[in-house]
Structure formats: structure tokens, C-alpha cells
Amino acid sequence: MTSSTHTSPSGAPSTSTRVLDALAGIIAELAGERALETSLAASLESLRSALGAEEAAIWLLSAAGMVRAWGSGPEQVGGDAVRSIIADERWDSDGVVAARISGGEQRSGALVVRVTRALEPEERTLVSAVANILAPELAHAEKSRRLEVEVEVRTAEIDRERRFTDKIIDSLPVGLYVIDREFRIQAWNRKRETGMQGVSREEALGRTIFEILHRQPSDMLRREFDDVFATGRIQEYQMESLATGELRTYRISKIPMRLGDSGVTHVITIGEDVTDWKEAQTRFAHAEKLAAIGQLAAGVMHEINNPLATIAAIAESLQFKVDDAAKAGAVFSPDVHEYLHIIDNEVSRCKQIVDGLLDFSRPKLPLRERVDLNEVVQRTMLLLKHHVRFKRLTVNTELASDIPRVPKASAEQLVQVLMALLLNAMDAMVDRRGAVTIRTIRGPTAGEGVIAEVSDQGSGIPRSELTKIFEPFYTTKDAGKGTGLGLSICYGIVQDHGGRLEVDSVVGQGSTFRVFLPSVDL
Ligand SMILES: Nc1ncnc2c1ncn2[C@@H]1O[C@H](COP(=O)(O)OP(=O)(O)O)[C@@H](O)[C@H]1O
Numbered sequence: 001m002t003s004s005t006h007t008s009p010s011g012a013p014s015t016s017t018r019v020l021d022a023l024a025g026i027i028a029e030l031a032g033e034r035a036l037e038t039s040l041a042a043s044l045e046s047l048r049s050a051l052g053a054e055e056a057a058i059w060l061l062s063a064a065g066m067v068r069a070w071g072s073g074p075e076q077v078g079g080d081a082v083r084s085i086i087a088d089e090r091w092d093s094d095g096v097v098a099a100r101i102s103g104g105e106q107r108s109g110a111l112v113v114r115v116t117r118a119l120e121p122e123e124r125t126l127v128s129a130v131a132n133i134l135a136p137e138l139a140h141a142e143k144s145r146r147l148e149v150e151v152e153v154r155t156a157e158i159d160r161e162r163r164f165t166d167k168i169i170d171s172l173p174v175g176l177y178v179i180d181r182e183f184r185i186q187a188w189n190r191k192r193e194t195g196m197q198g199v200s201r202e203e204a205l206g207r208t209i210f211e212i213l214h215r216q217p218s219d220m221l222r223r224e225f226d227d228v229f230a231t232g233r234i235q236e237y238q239m240e241s242l243a244t245g246e247l248r249t250y251r252i253s254k255i256p257m258r259l260g261d262s263g264v265t266h267v268i269t270i271g272e273d274v275t276d277w278k279e280a281q282t283r284f285a286h287a288e289k290l291a292a293i294g295q296l297a298a299g300v301m302h303e304i305n306n307p308l309a310t311i312a313a314i315a316e317s318l319q320f321k322v323d324d325a326a327k328a329g330a331v332f333s334p335d336v337h338e339y340l341h342i343i344d345n346e347v348s349r350c351k352q353i354v355d356g357l358l359d360f361s362r363p364k365l366p367l368r369e370r371v372d373l374n375e376v377v378q379r380t381m382l383l384l385k386h387h388v389r390f391k392r393l394t395v396n397t398e399l400a401s402d403i404p405r406v407p408k409a410s411a412e413q414l415v416q417v418l419m420a421l422l423l424n425a426m427d428a429m430v431d432r433r434g435a436v437t438i439r440t441i442r443g444p445t446a447g448e449g450v451i452a453e454v455s456d457q458g459s460g461i462p463r464s465e466l467t468k469i470f471e472p473f474y475t476t477k478d479a480g481k482g483t484g485l486g487l488s489i490c491y492g493i494v495q496d497h498g499g500r501l502e503v504d505s506v507v508g509q510g511s512t513f514r515v516f517l518p519s520v521d522l
Pocket residue numbers: 420424425428456458459460461469470474475476477481482483484485486487488511
């Protein structure tokens with residue numbers, strides 16, 4: 001934009017010329033490509049020098065008050081003055097000339113010039129004209145400013161929300177991570193950072209899941225994720241892991257996530273340690289089974305016992321008859337003797353099973369003694385001392401001194417438990433050297449205040465069988481030698497006492513059975 005200079009006859013520019021020049025200058029400033037803030041400042045500067053004013057300033061106001069100011073601060077002109085400027089469009093008082101700027105939405109402003117002399121009418125017109133020119137610029141400045149503020153506020157809000165959701169997923173007691181379509185990790189929670197195989201968030205974010213979970217076969221992982229991406233359905237499965245040093249069971253859920261309206265964009269994977277839950281579940285199922293057997297046993301026991309007694313009695317009297325006849329010179333085929341012998345053996349095997357089952361059906365003994373576990377051990381040892389096979393075995397007893405008592409217990413039933421454990425230990429040590437050790441230990445808490453431990457150096461139990469051995473009728477022993485009821489009866493008794501039965505075993509090295517029982521102090 002160009003400006004022309006009109007010169008008055010005296011040689012000095014006339015007021016109107018100066019005013020026009022100033023206006024042209026200000027318009028040029030605003031049209032320049034400088035940032036709005038800079039052009040506003042420059043325009044105010046031109047106006048100030050054109051009028052020989054002390055200062056020129058712009059205020060922008062909302063109903064609530066001052067919003068922004070360019071030039072000097074609002075303290076120069078009181079709020080009342082600004083309000084009347086806005087109401088009256090123009091305002092003149094001692095040394096102040098002001099014009100209203102009709103601002104943007106719900107905003108108005110004022111252009112205020114502090115002057116040292118009275119202004120010419122043209123100069124006043126200049127102030128109004130500049131105020132009009134500035135109006136759209138100001139509205140624009142205000143709008144972009146508002147956008148800026150809004151972006152800032154939204155960003156802060158999103159940050160806050162993000163921190164909040166981060167906190168939530170970090171507080172979850174499950175491992176959680178999220179991958180996108182490229183299998184890149186987009187979220188990785190606290191639980192996944194801890195533990196033996198923990199990976200820090202910085203390390204994980206942005207990398208592919210195959211790089212991070214390199215221990216897992218990548219084609220299998222990929223197939224699992226592809227499944228979720230393709231079907232959009234939650235996939236769940238259980239996984240066993242020795243990562244923490246002990247065998248733990250995890251429930252893994254892969255959950256589809258959709259960012260837009262289209263297909264699955266991410267997959268959330270949650271890994272939950274369900275070892276304890278699973279154990280409780282097994283215990284529960286087991287307790288139910290025991291109860292069912294108890295009922296069944298009570299029903300049939302009596303039915304079976306009577307015929308068994310009859311068979312035994314008849315077999316015995318047949319034996320007598322055969323013996324008598326033989327003495328009288330009769331000759332029998334050897335089969336007869338063998339058959340009688342078989343009947344006798346099989347009847348006693350049935351009796352053994354029936355007796356075992358009776359333990360389930362017998363009405364439960366009231367548990368009302370306060371029992372010293374060391375005494376229980378001593379009584380058990382006394383009973384077993386005369387057992388032929390025990391005589392060939394080294395049995396060490398290590399009793400803790402000052403051991404607390406077991407409240408609400410039955411010494412007789414606890415003897416039965418230890419007896420069953422010792423008999424099993426003995427069975428496991430056939431043809432093996434070594435010793436059986438029975439120990440009492442003070443437990444860590446009142447809930448598990450005393451522990452009785454039976455260790456052997458026998459055959460051990462394979463890991464896959466460890467949960468089965470407590471099942472009724474599970475036995476690896478030859479028919480007639482084992483009923484498979486010993487441990488399930490122990491289990492039931494210990495549970496009735498509010499305790500817990502546990503086993504550790506290494507094949508080829510031996511097993512340790514531990515009975516945890518609640519305690520009260522001596
Ligand atoms: N100390 C042990 N060492 C090795 N295996 C054992 C031990 N105790 C129990 N078992 C296994 O658990 C099974 C079940 O034991 P139990 O319930 O007492 O029945 P049973 O002794 O009649 O077989 C046994 O047959 C055996 O396989």
C-alpha cells in the first residue's frame with residue numbers, strides 16, 4: 001500500500017494529511033505479514049506518534065471484565081471509564097480520547113489514547129477510524145487466542161484423564177498390555193514391569209510383542225492375536241508357567257478393542273494368576289466328592305458287610321469240612337485248596353475296602369480336645385513300633401519344643417493321619433535305603449501354628465500325579481496292597497480340623513507330606 005503526502009502552503013503537513021498518513025501506515029502495518037500481535041503493537045505505535053500521544057492502548061473486555069490488553073495495562077483507565085467508552089462509543093475526558101471497538105462474539109474493546117493536548121476533530125476521527133479497522137483483527141486475535149486456550153485446557157484434561165486411566169490399569173492386580181494391528185505394544189501396565197520376567201514400560205512401548213515376549217513361540221502368539229483381530233471375539237485360555245520359579249496357573253484373556261466404527265484395531269491381553277483360585281476349586285471339588293462318598297458308603301456298607309461275613313463264614317466251614325474229609329482219607333484236587341484260599345484272600349480285600357470306606361461314613365467324632373502334636377507323634381510311633389516292616393526302617397523323630405496346642409481337635413484322628421502318612425512313606429521306601437523323618441514344627445501364624453511333616457527318601461511322585469493322590473481310590477499299589485483311600489481320609493480329617501495337607505515330591509528322591517494345623521498357645 002502506498003501513501004501520499006499532502007503539504008500545506010506553510011510547508012508543514014496539515015492535520016488532515018498527518019491523519020491520513022497515519023491511517024495509511026496503520027493499515028499497511030495490519031496488512032503486513034507479521035504476526036498479529038506485532039502488527040497491533042506497531043499500529044498502536046504509529047497512532048501514538050501521529051497524535052504525539054503519551055500512549056495508545058487497546059483493551060478487550062467481556063461481561064466478566066478485562067480479558068486482554070495491548071499497549072499499557074488497564075490500570076491507566078478505570079473500569080468505569082472503559083465501561084462508559086463501550087456504552088457511548090466515544091469518550092473524551094481530561095487527556096484521554098477513547099473509541100469503542102465492537103469486538104468479537106460477546107466481547108467488546110476500547111482503543112484508548114492518552115494525550116497531552118486537545119485533539120483536532122480529524123484526529124478524533126482518526127481514533128474512531130482506527131478503532132473500526134482494528135475490530136475484525138481483534139476479533140480474529142481473540143478467536144485464535146480462545147482456540148489456543150481451549151487446546152491447552154483440553155490437553156490438560158486429556159493428560160489428567162490419561163493419568164487417571166493409567167493409574168487404574170496400574171492398580172489392577174493383573175498383567176495387562178495392548179497391541180495394535182502391527183503387533184506393536186501401545187500399553188504396558190505396572191504388573192508387567194514387575195516380577196522375574198518383568199519388562200519396563202519404556203522398553204516395551206512401541207516394540208513388537210514378539211521382541212518382548214521372545215520366550216514364547218512367535219507363530220503361536222501371532223495366531224492367537226490374528227484370531228481376535230479376525231473374529232472380534234474374546235479368547236480365553238489357561239497357561240502354566242514356571243517363570244516365577246514355581247508352577248503358577250494363569251488365565252489369559254485376549255480382548256478385542258475398536259477405536260473407530262470399523263474393525264478391531266487393538267487387542268488387550270490380560271494375564272491373571274489363578275493358581276490359588278484353582279487350588280481352592282480343586283479343594284472344594286474334593287471336599288464335595290468326599291462328602292458324596294461318605295453318603296454312599298453309609299448306604300451300601302451295611303449291605304456289603306453282611307454278605308461278606310456270610311461268605312467268610314461259609315468259606316471257613318468249607319475249609320473245615322475239606323480238612324476233616326482229608327483226614328478221613330478223601331482225596332481232593334489241589335484246585336479245591338487253591339480256590340478256598342482265593343475266596344479267603346478276596347474276602348479280606350473287600351473287608352479292607354469296606355473298612356476304609358467306613359471312615360467316611362462314620363459319624364464325625366466331636367473335635368473338642370486340645371491336642372499336643374508331639375504326643376500325637378509319640379502315640380503313632382508306639383503303635384507302629386510293632387509293625388514288621390517298620391522294624392527294618394530307620395525312622396527319625398524331630399520334635400519342636402514348646403509347640404503350641406491344636407484347639408478343637410481329635411488326637412485319635414490325628415494319629416490316624418500320621419499313621420497313614422507313615423505307612424505310605426514305608427511303602428515308597430521298599431527296596432530303598434534311607435530314612436523316614438517325622439518332624440513337628442512351629443508354624444508361622446496362628447491359623448497355621450503347628451506343622452507335622454513326614455519325609456521319606458522313597459520313589460517320589462510325578463508332578464502330573466500330585467493332585468490325583470488325594471482322590472479317593474487313587475492308588476498305584478497292587479490290588480490287595482492299597483485301597484487308595486488313605487490320603488483322601490487324611491485330607492478330610494485335616495480339613496475338619498481347619499488345617500491343610502500339602503505335598504512336595506521329587507521323583508527318585510522322595511516326598512514330604514505336611515499337615516498344617518491351627519494353634520492356640522500352650
Ligand atoms: N510317600 C509317598 N511316596 C510316594 N507315593 C506316595 C506316597 N504317599 C502316597 N503316594 C501315592 O499316592 C497314592 C495314594 O495313596 P493313599 O491314598 O494312601 O492310597 P494307598 O496307599 O492305598 O495307595 C499311592 O498309591 C501312591 O501312589
